Amino acid sequence: MCLSIPAKLLEIEGLRARADVGGNVVRVDLSLLPDAKPGEYVLVHAGFALDRYQPGEAERILGYFQEMGMIPADAGDEAGTGIGTDREAGARPG
Amino acid sequence: MDGINGAGEIGDGRVPGHGPGTARSAALAGAAGRISGASVRERITRAADRLASRRVRLMEVCGTHTMAIFRHGIRGLLPDCVRLISGPGCPVCVTDDSYIDAAVSLGLDGKVTLATFGDMMRVPGSRGSLQDARSRGADVHVVYSCADALDMAAKAPSRQVVFLAVGFETTAPTIAATVIRARNDGIRNFSILAAHKLIPPAMAAVLDGGTALDGFIAPGHVSVVIGSDAYLPLAAKYRVPIVVTGFEADDILEGVAMLLEQIADGRAAVENQYVRVVRPGGNPAARRAMEEVFEPSDASWRGLGVIPDSGLRLRREFTDFDAGRRFGVAMAPAPPPKGCRCGDVLKGAIDPPECPMFGKSCDPARPKGPCMVSSEGSCAAHYRYGRVKPGSGS
Ligand code: SF4
Numbered sequence: 279m280c281l282s283i284p285a286k287l288l289e290i291e292g293l294r295a296r297a298d299v300g301g302n303v304v305r306v307d308l309s310l311l312p313d314a315k316p317g318e319y320v321l322v323h324a325g326f327a328l329d330r331y332q333p334g335e336a337e338r339i340l341g342y343f344q345e346m347g348m349i350p351a352d353a354g355d356e357a358g359t360g361i362g363t364d365r366e367a368g369a370r371p372g
Numbered sequence: 373m374d375g376i377n378g379a380g381e382i383g384d385g386r387v388p389g390h391g392p393g394t395a396r397s398a399a400l401a402g403a404a405g406r407i408s409g410a411s412v413r414e415r416i417t418r419a420a421d422r423l424a425s426r427r428v429r430l431m432e433v434c435g436t437h438t439m440a441i442f443r444h445g446i447r448g449l450l451p452d453c454v455r456l457i458s459g460p461g462c463p464v465c466v467t468d469d470s471y472i473d474a475a476v477s478l479g480l481d482g483k484v485t486l487a488t489f490g491d492m493m494r495v496p497g498s499r500g501s502l503q504d505a506r507s508r509g510a511d512v513h514v515v516y517s518c519a520d521a522l523d524m525a526a527k528a529p530s531r532q533v534v535f536l537a538v539g540f541e542t543t544a545p546t547i548a549a550t551v552i553r554a555r556n557d558g559i560r561n562f563s564i565l566a567a568h569k570l571i572p573p574a575m576a577a578v579l580d581g582g583t584a585l586d587g588f589i590a591p592g593h594v595s596v597v598i599g600s601d602a603y604l605p606l607a608a609k610y611r612v613p614i615v616v617t618g619f620e621a622d623d624i625l626e627g628v629a630m631l632l633e634q635i636a637d638g639r640a641a642v643e644n645q646y647v648r649v650v651r652p653g654g655n656p657a658a659r660r661a662m663e664e665v666f667e668p669s670d671a672s673w674r675g676l677g678v679i680p681d682s683g684l685r686l687r688r689e690f691t692d693f694d695a696g697r698r699f700g701v702a703m704a705p706a707p708p709p710k711g712c713r714c715g716d717v718l719k720g721a722i723d724p725p726e727c728p729m730f731g732k733s734c735d736p737a738r739p740k741g742p743c744m745v746s747s748e749g750s751c752a753a754h755y756r757y758g759r760v761k762p763g764s765g766s
Contacts (some may be wrong), residue, residue, distance in 0.1 A: 282542065307519050309549040309552075321596060323546065325519050326545070328596050328597060329596045329649060332648060335649065342619070346439065
């Protein structure tokens with residue numbers, strides 16, 4: 279189980295970033311992708327960015343996961359402590 | 373591994389003319405996830421023809437693949453001689469009862485706050501689930517990230533916070549990064565109960581266990597961290613074709629096509645269908661963090677038993693963060709849940725409907741085993757999507 283989602287990095291402060299996931303703002307840790315830049319699409323797993331996406335790929339895979347019901351269409355919250363309002367469904371190891 | 377007797381070249385290279393371009397243009401031609409890759413399906417038919425009517429069994433070892441395969445009815449799109457089976461690809465499902473039991477008793481002791489990924493909450497152990505423990509007074513919090521558990525500890529210095537650290541190579545680096553931060557920030561009231569699992573040793577164990585397999589659909593996101601090269605020793609030792617594969621319907625179909633082509637050619641190589649995202653060396657920073665904090669250790673898998681060097685334990689420098697040591701947690705072997713056949717499901721020995729409880733006394737609302745609890749478990753995927761007609765795609 280490897281649920282990981284694409285997010286667009288908005289602003290970065292040190293190793294912490296705020297990112298957009300399908301219109302919702304989430305908090306993303308950049309410890310494992312320290313050279314990520316604002317504007318880039320990254321693969322986020324359990325709150326950490328693990329890789330960057332090529333342009334176009336991220337939007338497609340996000341739409342796909344939402345269509346699959348793997349992530350809620352409303353996929354984040356401003357506090358960034360959970361992905362989605364139903365945190366118990368959103369928190370998955372992989 | 374009958375039939376795999378060719379040159380068995382190893383490399384992450386792809387067969388010329390069967391490159392990612394094929395998949396990408398096919399996928400882009402339709403909306404995400406819809407099955408548009410007629411050319412990919414032709415490749416599958418051609419390769420199956422070359423195999424005459426030899427039966428081929430391919431295993432996926434990633435819960436997201438399992439869900440996608442059921443969601444899209446991909447099994448029904450393949451020639452009759454090709455069977456897809458789900459392996460131990462869901463970290464919640466492979467977590468042993470003994471781990472759940474240890475976490476439950478730690479929670480019920482009342483001395484610590486447990487923080488866990490949500491999927492773990494309803495997994496039944498031999499003394500109930502974490503959710504049951506919470507209703508009996510244990511302090512259990514669901515978090516999205518291990519970093520959130522560390523934040524909880526930083527905000528409540530008088531409370532011991534224990535994070536239930538499960539997951540494959542995708543998750544382990546996030547835990548490692550958090551443990552490094554806990555050390556650097558001097559947060560003393562944070563620790564982890566580690567039960568991480570590694571995918572390549574599990575793939576080897578499935579083969580060693582005698583499950584007849586002709587190829588692996590290797591996981592996309594685990595491979596983002598470990599890289600496609602991580603499967604080279606496995607392909608060489610077992611002469612088994614391995615294709616790292618993406619998650620959309622066309623990706624999976626192309627992964628199957630690439631495997632069938634290898635089998636028909638008599639090759640056993642590591643190929644990467646998901647070059648859009650996965651690199652040969654993975655994510656070096658993530659691998660470094662994982663190697664700094666953890667070392668390989670034997671681990672107990674539900675259904676597969678103890679597999680040598682298939683888990684991760686904290687290195688000596690980090691044992692201060694080992695909740696097992698800090699609180700004297702013992703993992704006693706638990707009796708297998710009565711009648712639940714998750715173990716056989718995880719080995720690919722049976723399909724979920726072959727379990728007598730499937731859909732009767734066991735369903736997602738009242739799960740008897742972890743394979744039904746986790747939405748990415750084989751039983752849950754079968755239950756939700758097993759009746760979707762092949763090809764109904766989206
Ligand atoms: S259907 Fe339920 S009881 Fe049967 S193997 Fe799956 S989880 Fe276990």
